[in-house]
Amino acid sequence: MREFAPDVRLLAGGTDLMVRLRSGRFRPNAVVDVKRVSGWSSQIVETEGVLRIGAGVTMTDLVADTKVQRHFPALVEAASVVGSIQIRNRATLAGNICNASPAADTAPPLLVCGAIVNIASAWDERRLPLHEFFLAPGKTALAPSELVESLDLPIPAEPVGSSFQRITRRRGVDLATVNLSCTLNAAGEVRMAFGAAAPIPLLVNGTVASLEEMTAQARPISDIRGGQDYRQAMLLVMARRALEIARGRLSR
């Protein structure tokens, strides 16, 4: 990576990379297939109140994992609608984050659960909260020599309910026009994150009484996938619905 930096791209699932290589949007000098790098993990491991998702874990793996299902149902909901079955069999959770699409379906549930990104380079390691990881569309805090090794999801110490919602132009196999995830605790505190509603997936905090104020923090744009007004209005609709589902899960 150092030899070709900064003109190098990493390939895990390749579901975003291959599209851009084909369209000519990326023309790197080198593509590094990281899947056989020693120490590369495709495991989901639970230790000391944290679920560690290795960078090789695919959406299909994630959705099928009982630990993830138990603690992070919103993430399962999001991961199970990324692309198509074939895409989910290859696409990795870490890759979805590194692609830094404002519309990434897994970003909102990861943000609301307080995910930490474990970053490694040849000579160093560091940890970064996910909400500091996204900088701009397609741009992350990763330095050219760094890669994401895993994601840490803190298992909630207190009971929380969570859920995921999205709006698409057809009934699946589609990019989100807008998406949203929320968590709710017994005190009525709400964490909410939305995608395709700002240049980066956005995390906001509030309470059950402040949904309008929370969604008003979004800055959606009009593009071919949806108008600004529609996106803004759908955030509130989804926020209410997501909260309702989260409330049901909290009480279970």
Place this chain on the structure above:
Amino acid sequence: MAESKWVGQSLGRVGGEDRVTGRQKFAADLRIDNTLQVKFVTVDCARARIIAVHTEAAAAVEGVRCILTAADLPQPVPKCGPAYDDRPVIAVGETRFHGEPVVAVAAETEDAAERAASLVRIEYEELPPVLTVEAALDPASPLVQDHLKSNVLSEHHFGWGDVAAAHADCVIENDYTFPMVTHFAIEPHAFIAAPDPDGITIWSPIQHPYVLRRVVATALGWPVARVRIIAPDPGGGFGGKGWPKVEPLLAFLALRVGRPVRYVMSLEETFQAVRRASAKVHARTGFDATGRIVFQDLEANFLIGAYADIGPRVVSKASYSACGPYRAQNARVVSRALLSHTTPSTAFRGFGTPQASWAVESQLNEAADRLGLDRVEIRRRNVPDKDEEFIPNETGADGNWREALEKAAAAIAWETPLGPNQGRGISLGLKSSSTASASFALVRLHHDGSASVLSGTSDMGQGARTVFTQIVADELGIAPDRIVVVMGDTSVVPFDSSTSASRSTVFMGNAIIKACEHVRSQLAEIATELGTDPELPHETLLRAYYGSARGEVIGLGSARSAYVAGHPLGGKSAFWEMMAAAAEVEVDPETGMVDIRKLVLVSDIGKALNPMQVETQDEGSAVMGLGHTLMEHLILDDHGRIRNLGALDYRIPTIEDIPAQLHSFLIENGDGPGPSGAKGAGEGGLLSIAAAVGSAINQAVGVAIRDLPITPERIWQAIQKEQTHGRQ
């Protein structure tokens, strides 16, 4: 008369297993030795004046063999097209749509061709384009084709009675729009052109090989005999593979380099090559107090592309029968094919009728509401009886269309109560068939009693091979697995006009029956000459006549749709393709999302030669219709570039969008002109789905949307507008 053992059965698809397992060789899978790969160079806008082309850097790329521009072609550069010779083989002086080739590069590898193409530098000046119906109609707009006086390429007037004098109790007047949509065949368009000692051979997944032969021969100035077309079975055509596009350019390129050249379009390039005409229809419909149509006053402006292609024919044919399967006492239809700086629009399943049907059927719904009539009842009162003439001097109603209407209403349980935010809609679609066309077929009965059928039809997935096999199996009493259907090679198969307008089962089917009759009459002559029983097995008869393992009997048959001088379409419609569709939907009023709970289709098809194939064609066309109804539209920017260029942002229905319940029914009264009384089928769903679903959405949430596609966002906006209105 032959016994009907195979016709009418749902025989499995001939070639179906190869098609779904990837064994079928599509045009892009073919490998011809010594072939050069081709890429085109375009400019980044629709309309530009080409100032200069710099090819030095591109020519220096290793493996590049030819860089061709307009200057390298015969001067003036030949123009061609299926109906009008108006499209230059390559852009000359000015581009007229985004994606029009300006330079063609041929190289030893695709990579070299692509690299060289990226190094060609075109100096150009962008010019303002004409991109909308309004701009095309504006006399102040630039001309798309300089030699014409306006951008109205053709204007058509149809009608009867006196609309101006007619008295109506209720007049409904609205504008409807239908978007530009693309065919989205899964198989890419792929072509090989190869010079040979006789002239040139072109491989193309073309629906109409004989049209391609003529167009290429005309462009080259050659007799058609020197041009051979080989058309591998297309992987989806839908009209998009009907008419020649870049084949003449590839022919010139192949002749220049003296080697085969191959060009495979990407999906994005396909979007820029073929599309359906968008349309704006102004409809004014008058009714009497009982809901009968007093007049239809329609103005339909179709935005075709930069060149005619088959656009004017789409417009005239669709507007001729635009009033649908109804009695209109008076009618006035004015339609126009408007040139624009966009991808040339072409044939597309439904051939212009969906654009008109969307307007006319929606008008009926609004009138029913205004008059306090049920939406089924208003149709019941206007549908012509069997054999009734509903367009003067034209083929009358050739089916019991009211039966289709009633069946669709019953199947959707029209009278039963609905839940909140649910609605039902019903719509009829009617399309004229092929006029003035001809099909020839050869049936070769071989010495061992097996048979080959030689037909110019293209099997693009509609199942023509299967139906033809069934017909021959019955006509000659041969097992289907001893029959082979040969298609697509103009040096082998006899002439056929086209695989279009749902005409093949009727016309090629009839031609094949005649060819089989010709075989049987020759067998009878042989038996008479030998003094033997004519019912002997074919192989026994042939052995007795020719000796062991030699000889054959060749039957020739033909069928045509008569040319009628003075008829606006060149001839009467051989049959009518008619479908009734009914939809039940539930709309989420907060998001605008539509759930199609149930969709029923009823086609009047005379006789299903293969019921499974007819049903799957109906269902496929209905799902395709859901595309333009709910989600599909090409969106252009101010430069005439397609903003949603590619599969990511141009959405077509997936399996998840298919209604929870999808039922298709057939009405078989044996009243068609084809084999066993068949009519054509396979386009019906495109005609009637939009209005059925639109009507159901209207009933569910009370908003009338007149612009397709009816996206969730458009529904939401309409609801917001309604609520704002309500509060004021």
